[in-house]
Amino acid sequence: MRPRLLLFALLILPALPTQGQHNFKILHAFGLGNDGGGVWSSVTLDKAGNVYGTTSGGGAYNGGTVFRLTPGTDGRWREAILHSFGGGNDGAGPFGGVTADSKGNLYGPTETGGGGYTYGTVYRLSPGSNGWRETVLHRFGRRDHDGSPYGNLVMDERRNLYGTAASAAFELSPGPKGWTETILHQFTGKNGDGIDPMAGPIHDAAGNLYGTTDLGGGSKVCDDGCGTVWELSPPALGSGSQGWTEHILHRFGVNDDFSFPGVGQLAMDHDGNLYGAVLGGKYIAGVIYKLSPVFATSGTSETWHETVLYNFTGR
Numbered sequence: 001m002r003p004r005l006l007l008f009a010l011l012i013l014p015a016l017p018t019q020g021q022h023n024f025k026i027l028h029a030f031g032l033g034n035d036g037g038g039v040w041s042s043v044t045l046d047k048a049g050n051v052y053g054t055t056s057g058g059g060a061y062n063g064g065t066v067f068r069l070t071p072g073t074d075g076r077w078r079e080a081i082l083h084s085f086g087g088g089n090d091g092a093g094p095f096g097g098v099t100a101d102s103k104g105n106l107y108g109p110t111e112t113g114g115g116g117y118t119y120g121t122v123y124r125l126s127p128g129s130n131g132w133r134e135t136v137l138h139r140f141g142r143r144d145h146d147g148s149p150y151g152n153l154v155m156d157e158r159r160n161l162y163g164t165a166a167s168a169a170f171e172l173s174p175g176p177k178g179w180t181e182t183i184l185h186q187f188t189g190k191n192g193d194g195i196d197p198m199a200g201p202i203h204d205a206a207g208n209l210y211g212t213t214d215l216g217g218g219s220k221v222c223d224d225g226c227g228t229v230w231e232l233s234p235p236a237l238g239s240g241s242q243g244w245t246e247h248i249l250h251r252f253g254v255n256d257d258f259s260f261p262g263v264g265q266l267a268m269d270h271d272g273n274l275y276g277a278v279l280g281g282k283y284i285a286g287v288i289y290k291l292s293p294v295f296a297t298s299g300t301s302e303t304w305h306e307t308v309l310y311n312f313t314g315r
Contacts (some may be wrong), residue, residue, distance in 0.1 A: 014081065038064070038135075040095045040263060057272070060081075061086030096109045101159065107124050120173060193248070196215045208234070215228050227260055231249055250291055285312040288310040289307065
């Protein structure tokens with residue numbers, strides 16, 4: 001078993017650099033009263049500078065929270081608990097953060113709960129005059145053969161939500177009768193495929209999804225494989241295809257000594273390069289890497305080239 005560190009306590013954001021260094025300020029220390037505890041994922045900022053996020057535990061029912069931090073004119077940040085999980089069939093353990101739409105609604109997953117034979121949920125929090133109202137959009141269970149969504153969701157311009165659960169990438173689409181789930185890909189670990197997609201996906205302008213798996217990929221360096229970076233492409237218009245196509249962009253442990261990319265989402269720049277973090281490296285303390293597409297003369301991407309940008313020293 002590889003370690004999975006639970007980050008209790010502090011949310012720290014970088015301030016402006018001074019003399020080539022960053023200063024850090026503690027905005028809020030979690031864990032008092034009905035406050036949450038266990039900050040796993042990234043936070044989301046709105047136009048007013050408020051910070052939104054989740055804690056995997058704590059809250060009024062010890063099932064985790066969605067919180068907001070608001071900056072004050074006195075320099076202090078004030079916390080508001082928008083929702084406490086675990087008080088009903090709304091799920092528990094929101095390890096993934098929140099995604100906001102243009103109306104200020106917040107969307108996210110819970111890893112467990114939902115009531116009955118369910119294995120986590122996708123929820124929406126909507127602001128109103130009487131506070132924030134939660135709506136469960138989907139409960140994972142036996143009918144979709146998946147569950148326990150862990151990472152962040154991503155939303156496209158049509159308000160479709162995309163995420164990953166224990167063994168699959170999924171889409172949730174809004175409609176007049178509610179939200180419909182579609183399984184886009186099942187990660188099997190077979191034939192070089194990855195397994196355990198802990199991090200949520202990102203997407204590009206063409207609608208392709210990109211993400212990582214914590215295990216799999218076929219490497220013999222790690223017992224269950226060292227993980228992958230993957231792309232899922234929607235069916236081309238007019239192709240008649242109904243399914244999404246997976247492309248493995250990189251397998252960790254095959255041409256490097258890196259393993260287990262973990263819970264962090266990838267990032268993409270304007271040139272289509274991907275950036276992420278993974279364990280291993282020169283000091284076995286982790287690295288920041290870049291994957292760059294290498295194009296053939298036809299303009300079709302052939303391979304992806306890995307570059308180590310930084311080796312963490314552990315000191």
